[in-house]
Each structure stands twice: as structure tokens, then as C-alpha cells.
Amino acid sequence: MELGVSTFVETTPDVETGETMSHAERLREVVEEIVLADQVGLDVFGVGEHHRHDFAASSPAVVMAAAASLTTRIRLTSAVMILSSSDPVRVFQDFATLDGISNGRAEIMVGRGSFTESFPLFGYDLKDYEEIFNEKLDLLLKIQESEKVTWSGKHRPVIHNLGIYPRPVQNPLPVWIGSAGSPESAIRAGSLGLPFALAIIGNVNPSQYASQVRLYKESAAKAGYDVSRLPVASHSHGFIAENRQMAVEKFFPSTYARTNVRAREKGIPPYHRSDYDAACSFEGALYVGDPETVANKIIHLRKHVGITRFFLHVPHGTMPHADVMQAIRLLGTEVAPRVREEVARLEINNQ
Template sequence: MANKSAKIEIGISTFLETTADPATGEVISHAERLRHAVEEIVLADQVGLDVYGIGEHHRADYAGSSPAVVLAAAAAMTKRIRLTSAVTVLSSDDPVRVYQAFSTLDGLSNGRAEIMAGRGSFIESFPLFGYSLEDYDELFEEKLDLLLAIRAAEKVTWSGRHRAPIHDLPVYPRSVQEPLPVWMASGGNPQSAIRAGVLGLPIAFAIIGGMPESFAPLVKLYKEAAARAGHDPEKLEIATHSHGFVADTSEQAADLFFPPTQAQMNVIGRERGWGQPYSRATFDAARSLRGALYVGDPEYVAEKILLLRKNLGITRFFLHVNVGTMPHREVLRAIELLGTRVAPIVRQELARS
């Protein structure tokens, strides 16, 4: 499990974006973006970040259809950083293969693998793998049940509606960690928070809009459900995932991060019928102290993380870099600043308090 001696873990999440560069129109290849990801993970390990997560997607503007494979490529080149999906779309995958992929990663990394399981906010994987969106909720519940059964015992007996039954069969390889960490991911659904609490699983909230403090009632629901189910809520871990970027100055961070963010948010907005295009005014409001964007110089981003810790009691923070395609050197610089400047400020402040 995560290092309990640390007051808070800080890391990176990414979807391995391959969108058109808003300045040049160039589109990076999937292959190049995958190699960049390995460089990012190695750097994140070197500068002392705690975790790196890759989200699973199956569309042209993201290269991360197989997070475990990318993370495994970096496992042998890193020593300490934890390696996780962010998220695994469990509803459209096979829990046996998910466990095997991440237990393999766990072996290669000597006990640093994690699974973050979710329904997925993008739905391309459902028709791709032959699942109906009418079964969206039931698929997740059933497959999470199987995944937890697999990690709990070497031999599994299980039956459900959406997958062939398993009768006293073993699943290998077994993970180094016992149990292999499984987080639940939520975009703010109360039932997801309650389910995670009942199961005693750590939870990760995706906070990409509004005010992060508005998630406090969900944290309360989560802890109350855990307590009712007999789990110690003080031992549970809570993560958040938020878009953001760090540069030497706040003005530089905003100017670098806005164009690719605007381009990608407008693409998603058109797909989902959001109506108004994403504007600089919307962006600037979101990077205010109580907003959901963590964009600024190291001191400002650290201040926002500390406020998040105060309001939600988080034990882990993911900075999602980047939302759209950005120059690789700028992404590496942001990772360096997060590890060498932001994280030390946050940790020192928490140690003092």
C-alpha cells in the first residue's frame, strides 16, 4: 500500500494526449507520446514524486490504451515511484486480465503497482469490446466484485451475468503486495463514494470543475459508509485528480497551459453538448485559489494543495499534466518543479502543523 509515513503523496496523472499542437497544428505520434511518458515517469521518480498514473482511453487523441504496458516500461528504470492506472475502465475489461497485468507490473516494480478502477467518463471502450451502455452500472459492480475476489485468493470461484463463471481456478502471477492496491475512482457520484466506503477501498475523486471544497459532503458520505461497514475511516486514503501546470511564474504557467486546455476542452465540449466554448475568463476563474485548476508558480500551487488538504483531508494529490498537447520540455519542467519545489513546500507545511 501507499507509504503511510508520508503526510501526503504528490504525483502526476496523464491520458497521454496526442492532440494537435494549438500553435503549430502538428500532431505527435502515439509512439512518440508513449516514449515521452516513460521519460516523464523516470524524471518524476528522480525528483521525488510519489506516484504516476495513466488513464485508459481508446480514441485517436490519447495514446494510453494499455496503461500497464507503459508503466512496465518504466518499472525497471525507476526505484521508488508508485505506478498506477488512472483509471482502468473496468466495466469493459476482463478482471482476470486486469489483475494479471497489474500483478505482473507489481513483480517488475517490486511492489509498486496499483489499480484505479472506474466506469470511465469516455465510452469508446464499450462498443469496442462488445458491451452495452445499458449495462453501464451493473458491469462495473459485477467486475469489481470479481477483481476483489481474485486479489483476495489464489483460487477463485465466481459467477455473474456478464462473464463466464470461474470454478475453483487459480490466477497467476500473484502480486508482490498483499493485497494489490485497488482504488475506486469517482467523478462525484454519491453512490460511488458510498460503495468505496462499504468496501473499505481508497477513493480518488476527479475534480475538474467548480470548487474542490464542494466535494466535502462526498468525503463525509465515504467515511460514514466505511464506519458503518466496520472499517476505520481514519485509515482510508483519499486522492484527488485535478488539471494543472507549474512553471517558474504564474503568468508563464497560465499562458503555456491555456491554449492546449482550451483546444481539448472545446473538443470534449462539442462531443458532450456543453454549449459555450471554453474561454480565457473561464480558465482564469478556475485557477483562482478556490477553483479547480492548479495552475501557477510553485508557491501558489502548493498553497492550493494545502487548501485542498484542509478542506477534504486528502492523502494523495494528482496533478493532471497535460490536458492537451504541450511541448515535452515544458511538461518535464513542470514535473521537475512539482517534485523539487511544490512537494517540499507542502510536506514542510504539513510537518509544521
């Protein structure tokens, strides 16, 4: 069981002062967060790609490379790379470079992206949304398999027996499929035998994602893959403090502000305190509370959904850096040991 942190490196206005941090300052903070996560024994840190004024990480590999030489064991992954609007050759090269700097700790998590700003920015048409992703994933996996590649498609120039460099330390360099929960994504990941990551967010009961994991594993088994060797990750917003009420109250303002910005953009009903409180309950999708509460929710997810990796997405919106660092510290020193001990006990009992 692996535990880690994910971030979108948000630079939203501070809910108390109204001030907006610079992209540069937030990027430097994230490097500090990665270093701390490594120091407290967490397994993985993920950085998501965005191309908006309220996010600072348009290049996750560069952000993580800044932390790679300052860390020793934590794995470094995108969460996610928007593969549809990226060049798979450059994505592979960037993460192979990160893999070399980190001595074999890089991973690529790819997805189609819930934000679409990158499509016009890089000259892609949204009507090709699904087709582009499938084509570019095919190319990325060919590069993963072989140093020299021959490939042709509709949305990118042909490659004829060309080498892709540098080569990574890991062979193969891990490629994950990230999904917001569509059955098509579960089937795609399973059919290709790729690790699968689910974004479990919003007003949902995380246990309902068990059906997605079953579909993923059924597809993998049908394609001839050893299901027992395929990892499944989840990504959920959350926050940890010394006691539950402190965590709930500290995480609410930025979550409320950020979620309502998205609600207005999407034209959906506004987010209320009652929605937040429901999501903070044991059956909700926010992993907010004291270490024992958060550990118990992660263990429940392991039992009922079958995840093998958990990302705590913190912060959601802009929060004081000291609070974020303390949440990471508690995740590594108090939550992770509880979860690992219980998962180990469950595995022994199931043998």
C-alpha cells in the same frame, strides 16, 4: 501526504503548428516523464486508459511496465482502468505482472469511465453500464483476496476453483475506486473499505468535494472499517512554471483547445478565457501557477477536503515536452517539500 502526476497520454493537434504527434512518440515521452517524477522524489504516477485516436494509452500497465525497471521508488497506478469493459482476470494479471517488475509498486485504480468508446469495442451494452461495473468489481476483489477463485455472474463466464497468476509482490495488491464525484461511488468505495480517488475538474470549487469525502468516510465507518487508514486522492489539471503568469499563459492554449473539443462532443456551452481565469483562481479547480501558488492550493485542499494524495494532471492536451518535464521537476523539487512540511506541521499541531 503523497504527491504525483497523472496523464491520459493525449495526442491532440499542437495548437501552434496543427501537427499531431504519433502515438509512439508520445508513449516514449511519458516513460521519460515517469522516470523524471521518480528522480525528483514524487510518490506516484498514474496513466489513464482510453480507446480514441487522441489518446495513446489503451494499456496503462504496459506503459508503466516500460518505466518500472527504470525507476526505484515511485508507485505506478492506472488512472483509471475502465473496469466495465475489461476482464478483471486480465486486469489483475497485468497489474500483478507490473507489481513484480516494479518490486511491489503497482496499484489498480478502477472506474466506470467518462468515455464510452471501449463498450462497443469490446462488445458491451451501455444499458448495462452500472450493473457490469458492480459485477466486475466483485470479481476483481475476489481475485485480490485469494489465489484460487470460484465466481459466477451475468456478464462473464463462471470461474470454478481456478488459480489466477502471477501473484503480486504486495498482498493485497491495492485497488482504488476512481470517481468524478457521484455520491454512489463514494458510498460504494466506503462500504467496501477501498481507497477513494476524486477527479476534481471543470468549473467547480474543490472545497465542495468535502461532502463526498464525508459520505465516503461515513459509509466506511458504518461498514466497520478504520477510517483513519483509508487514503483519499484528488486528480486535477494543472501546470507549474517559474512564475504564475508564465504558467497561466503556457497552459491556456492546450486547455482551451482540449476543453472545447469535449464541449462540442458533449453538446455543452463552449469554454472561454473567463472560465479558465476563474479556474486558475485560488478557489478554482486548475492548479496552475508558480510553485508557491500551487503548493498553497494543495495545502488548502488537504485542510478543507481531507485528501492524502494529490495528482497533478499534466499536460492537458498537447504541450511541449520540455515544459511538461519542467512542471514535473518543479512539482517534485519545490511544491512537494512545501506541502509535506506544512502537512507535517498541521499534524503535529492537531495531536
